[in-house]
Amino acid sequence: MNTPLPPMKYASVLVIRCFKKVEHFADWITGAAGPVFVFLCWVLIGGGGFAFFDVVARDLSYLGLLVLSPLLTLVPLNMYGQYYLVTHVPPGYPAPKASGKEDKDIKWTMAMPWSVWSGEKWGFTKRERPLTSGGVLGSWGGDEGPGETGRRVRRCRKCDGPKPERTHHCSVCKRCVLQMDHHCPWINGCVGLYNQRHFVLFMVWLSLGCWSVCGLGYRRFINTFSYRAEWKAYTPKIGFTLVYVLCIAIGVAVPVLASWHLYMVSKGETSIESHDNAYMEKRAQQEGLIYLNPYDLGRRRNLELFFNLGSGGYSPYTLLFPLVIPPASNGWAFPRRPLPTTTAKIPTSSLHAPELAEGLLAARTHGDHAEDGLSGYVMGDDGSLTDDDEGGGGWMD
Ligand SMILES: [Zn+2]
Numbered sequence: 001m002n003t004p005l006p007p008m009k010y011a012s013v014l015v016i017r018c019f020k021k022v023e024h025f026a027d028w029i030t031g032a033a034g035p036v037f038v039f040l041c042w043v044l045i046g047g048g049g050f051a052f053f054d055v056v057a058r059d060l061s062y063l064g065l066l067v068l069s070p071l072l073t074l075v076p077l078n079m080y081g082q083y084y085l086v087t088h089v090p091p092g093y094p095a096p097k098a099s100g101k102e103d104k105d106i107k108w109t110m111a112m113p114w115s116v117w118s119g120e121k122w123g124f125t126k127r128e129r130p131l132t133s134g135g136v137l138g139s140w141g142g143d144e145g146p147g148e149t150g151r152r153v154r155r156c157r158k159c160d161g162p163k164p165e166r167t168h169h170c171s172v173c174k175r176c177v178l179q180m181d182h183h184c185p186w187i188n189g190c191v192g193l194y195n196q197r198h199f200v201l202f203m204v205w206l207s208l209g210c211w212s213v214c215g216l217g218y219r220r221f222i223n224t225f226s227y228r229a230e231w232k233a234y235t236p237k238i239g240f241t242l243v244y245v246l247c248i249a250i251g252v253a254v255p256v257l258a259s260w261h262l263y264m265v266s267k268g269e270t271s272i273e274s275h276d277n278a279y280m281e282k283r284a285q286q287e288g289l290i291y292l293n294p295y296d297l298g299r300r301r302n303l304e305l306f307f308n309l310g311s312g313g314y315s316p317y318t319l320l321f322p323l324v325i326p327p328a329s330n331g332w333a334f335p336r337r338p339l340p341t342t343t344a345k346i347p348t349s350s351l352h353a354p355e356l357a358e359g360l361l362a363a364r365t366h367g368d369h370a371e372d373g374l375s376g377y378v379m380g381d382d383g384s385l386t387d388d389d390e391g392g393g394g395w396m397d
């Protein structure tokens, strides 16, 4: 029987459709405005750098220049270098473009030891990776290390391409992105597996740059308000006032963002996963279980793997230069934490959240303690919750 939709139901369908339209428009605007944002960012960091050397560094004594020389060279080198890299190195994709057109930027994700941007060119070589499976370092998805994952790879609902664990579909880029963190208009692209290192380091060096302007240019900033003060710089006084005020604003906002990202990295999660993990943690708590993030190998190891340092990685000195350092994972398999050996309290009631049941099953089959599967811990599996893009929350639909 064909009954017409009740008015309330009809209205809600209409509202949802409207939201979808607005969402699509927002995605389109984000994509279209991307190049403007990148241009603006170059103008801002370029103008800021020029004003600093023109107005502030001009006043420094020889001794001051000598003492501050590491700051005066490394900050601009890394700020411009990392921004160039974060806008050129692609985030990494599990499949080629759907249009069949070749990816021009894909070369950045391959080994280029001859390139001036490669660590190898400057003598930074990767250390031998001991023990990648089992033990405290965590085991890779499969037992054979990256690439040999024994798990079935899902397909993307939107682009129908392969969707390895931690991959998400970006509705602005219109394709799947490996270990997607978020879509960033300031770089006109996604932040993911291959460029997140550059993204975080750029924020850190940008913060240092802003603080340098604020700390060393304080007297000059005061001078801009006085008509009598001597002004030899090419930069007009009003220009420097503007640069200084922007540096205060950016020097507060960006370090907060950078710290937040580093905090998430230290927990072994991306921006998208942090939403999911918070949700799962709450649900698990309600069931009397303890939720574990499978990619959390401990604060130190998470940071080491993210920057690809420490055992099996590169030298920590690579953080001081704008170099392309390949990620520790290939994006198809990631090291996972083992289940704790201590047994937590078993919940007596049956599970009310079906999402947790899936994680429990995963913990039982993937954990080292298969026999005592119901140990009170529940491990997230393969990010099956967030099947959506940017910012997470896709579990709601
Ligand atoms: Zn996709």
Ligand SMILES: [Zn+2]
Binding pocket: 170, 171, 172, 173, 174, 182, 183, 184, 189, 190, 191
């Ligand atoms: Zn994107």
